[in-house]
Amino acid sequence: MKIAVVGSGYVGLVLGACLAESGNDVVCVDKDEAKVRMLRKGHVPIYEPGLTELVKRNKDEGRLTFTTQLSRAVKASQIIFIAVGTPQGEDGSADLQHVLGVARDIGKSMDGYRVIVNKSTVPVGTAEKVRAIIRRETTHPFSVVSNPEFLKQGAAVEDFMKPDRVVIGAEDPRGAELMVALHQPFTRTGAPIMVMDCASAELSKYASNAILATRISFMNEIANVCELYGADVDRVRQAVGADRRIGASFLFPGVGYGGSCFPKDVKALIRFSADKKYDFRILKAVEAVNDWQKRAIVRKMEEHFGSVKGRTIAVWGLAFKPKTDDMREAPAITIVQSLLERGAKVQAYDPEAVRIARGIFGGKVTYAAKGYEALKGADALAIVTEWQEFREPDFARMRQLMRNPVVFDGRNIYQPQQMKAHGFTYYSIGR
Numbered sequence: 001m002k003i004a005v006v007g008s009g010y011v012g013l014v015l016g017a018c019l020a021e022s023g024n025d026v027v028c029v030d031k032d033e034a035k036v037r038m039l040r041k042g043h044v045p046i047y048e049p050g051l052t053e054l055v056k057r058n059k060d061e062g063r064l065t066f067t068t069q070l071s072r073a074v075k076a077s078q079i080i081f082i083a084v085g086t087p088q089g090e091d092g093s094a095d096l097q098h099v100l101g102v103a104r105d106i107g108k109s110m111d112g113y114r115v116i117v118n119k120s121t122v123p124v125g126t127a128e129k130v131r132a133i134i135r136r137e138t139t140h141p142f143s144v145v146s147n148p149e150f151l152k153q154g155a156a157v158e159d160f161m162k163p164d165r166v167v168i169g170a171e172d173p174r175g176a177e178l179m180v181a182l183h184q185p186f187t188r189t190g191a192p193i194m195v196m197d198c199a200s201a202e203l204s205k206y207a208s209n210a211i212l213a214t215r216i217s218f219m220n221e222i223a224n225v226c227e228l229y230g231a232d233v234d235r236v237r238q239a240v241g242a243d244r245r246i247g248a249s250f251l252f253p254g255v256g257y258g259g260s261c262f263p264k265d266v267k268a269l270i271r272f273s274a275d276k277k278y279d280f281r282i283l284k285a286v287e288a289v290n291d292w293q294k295r296a297i298v299r300k301m302e303e304h305f306g307s308v309k310g311r312t313i314a315v316w317g318l319a320f321k322p323k324t325d326d327m328r329e330a331p332a333i334t335i336v337q338s339l340l341e342r343g344a345k346v347q348a349y350d351p352e353a354v355r356i357a358r359g360i361f362g363g364k365v366t367y368a369a370k371g372y373e374a375l376k377g378a379d380a381l382a383i384v385t386e387w388q389e390f391r392e393p394d395f396a397r398m399r400q401l402m403r404n405p406v407v408f409d410g411r412n413i414y415q416p417q418q419m420k421a422h423g424f425t426y427y428s429i430g431r
């Protein structure tokens, strides 16, 4: 099929590359000229495992092209995905200006039947709005489909290629049928393609992210109670996760959730529920717990040192999770800023996110090229992102480099006994 994907970010680029991989002709559109120039040269501007190879291969095969010209892409395609950002607006609602702006431009360029797909995460009712905007611009027939994306950064290509399910919200069979056909190559192992109304599809995405955020905040509270009673949250987590009704994933306590989705999607769900006079009490608590938890390791440091003023703190991990360079709403931002405000010196290391971190903290933080370099003369190490390379370090070398052998592990990647044996004072979450 001939496909256009508008917005070539984490979602749009993965979507475009994966659809090209299954044989479709895909044109990726972005308004960012520098990004399009890079992509045309085969350079992928974000870090996502496997994506560079996929983009290069499909570009070289001629199935994947890049442009800033929306109008031409619309004319050349049967299906047009909208995968632009829906950032948090000032009142917590999802800011739809990019989605609706693209919908209008699509309407203006249509020269026949098209399927317009909302891939961006959008509040319930957005498909209706998109339909109304396009209707104002064109007399040609069209279908609007809601097709929320469930991929996770760090494993985006794999998630897209092997989805747990595909959700298609459609109000007419023509659009739904094309979308089902497009997704069949990715669901051969039996993952369901669920066709439903647009409102249900839109809400499915928010409900999924909100329940995952809720599990994280819930376990962070359990971890805090573990600390008060001397229980071990790892044991509790394993016991709870073994229950098939509950399952083991998203039960890891830590420094709170971040990223480009959970924080804004939780806020947006609270907000559009409130628009219908519904007070989403659980999610308000989920947010409050998360804000508190992001400060957990700085609180522990202040308890340990009295004050962190004048201390040198090494930070391992800045990205909001491993295998991505994304720092949107990363707990590291709250932690580093809070350390700087309290007069600490921060020496940070991250395998992928330093370029982005420089844009956030500028010269207020010293960036190390290697993990061990960040430890030189440090009074403590804070582990904020659980990158694989932090899991089995040379502890003797770490001790040698640090001024004080103190570790604040915000991701529970080491065992308390092991750290004691290596001569560290060790703090973690809920143990």
Ligand SMILES: NC(=O)c1ccc[n+]([C@@H]2O[C@H](COP(=O)([O-])OP(=O)(O)OC[C@H]3O[C@@H](n4cnc5c(N)ncnc54)[C@H](O)[C@@H]3O)[C@@H](O)[C@H]2O)c1
Pocket: 006, 007, 008, 009, 010, 011, 012, 029, 030, 031, 032, 035, 083, 084, 085, 086, 098, 101, 102, 119, 120, 121, 122, 149, 150, 151, 152, 153, 260, 261
């Ligand atoms: N990142 C994720 O893990 C993830 C997962 C599922 C769903 N989503 C949702 O998908 C959407 C996109 O997220 P993302 O992380 O890919 O965002 P992103 O910021 O990485 O990418 C958005 C892209 O859209 C481009 N863009 C904005 N306005 C445009 C316009 N008018 N014309 C052409 N291009 C335009 C931007 O230049 C940018 O390259 C959001 O609604 C998000 O909530 C994201």
